[in-house]
């Protein structure tokens with residue numbers, strides 16, 4: 001089995017998380033089956049690997065292709081309350097070593113969410129108008145009821161270095177089980193596009209087992225840029241860690257504006 005590597009960046013702030021939720025986001029050590037992005041443990045088989053992964057065959061799965069032509073316009077209230085923090089980079093496919101959170105980091109559609117963690121997918125998981133991007137950043141949040149909100153930022157190739165990524169490019173942990181701390185503070189706001197009040201909004205799932213179908217997806221309409229070198233450095237660690245596009249089953253996708 002190809003060794004699955006995930007790069008998790010954890011906010012080093014405030015309080016420790018007690019919920020089991022983000023543990024299940026990266027599973028293993030939780031007694032659940034290993035999974036991968038290809039082969040016999042790949043996405044086509046996730047639902048059969050473990051009874052807890054049943055949702056992976058559900059009707060509200062992510063990612064999906066986001067198509068402007070069939071989106072509905074909607075006003076959705078969104079407020080970001082992020083703060084800069086030192087980032088611990090953990091290169092670990094099997095355990096989430098530390099769980100640290102930033103409470104009340106996000107208000108979305110009347111709900112308040114805590115920021116749990118963020119991580120990368122190379123290439124992107126969501127497509128826009130049938131087009132994929134070289135990278136996608138996920139900021140994973142959770143509310144008190146246990147439901148998730150994920151802010152997704154698509155990244156395209158550009159000439160100028162991405163300022164958010166620049167904070168920790170020199171401290172990327174290239175080996176599994178390696179953890180490295182950045183020496184500069186990073187602010188999630190730096191990762192968002194300038195117009196961060198226009199986004200695709202739909203109900204979907206976690207894109208990794210257990211594929212729980214309680215996720216409000218906010219995919220920024222406009223991509224941000226990063227250099228080819230920045231994206232390649234991350235891809236060299238992660239390989240391809242993108243779940244294939246899922247059937248939308250005629251779900252309503254909103255193009256939201258605040």
Ligand SMILES: [Zn+2]
Nearest residue numbers: 119121138207
């Ligand atoms: Zn993700």
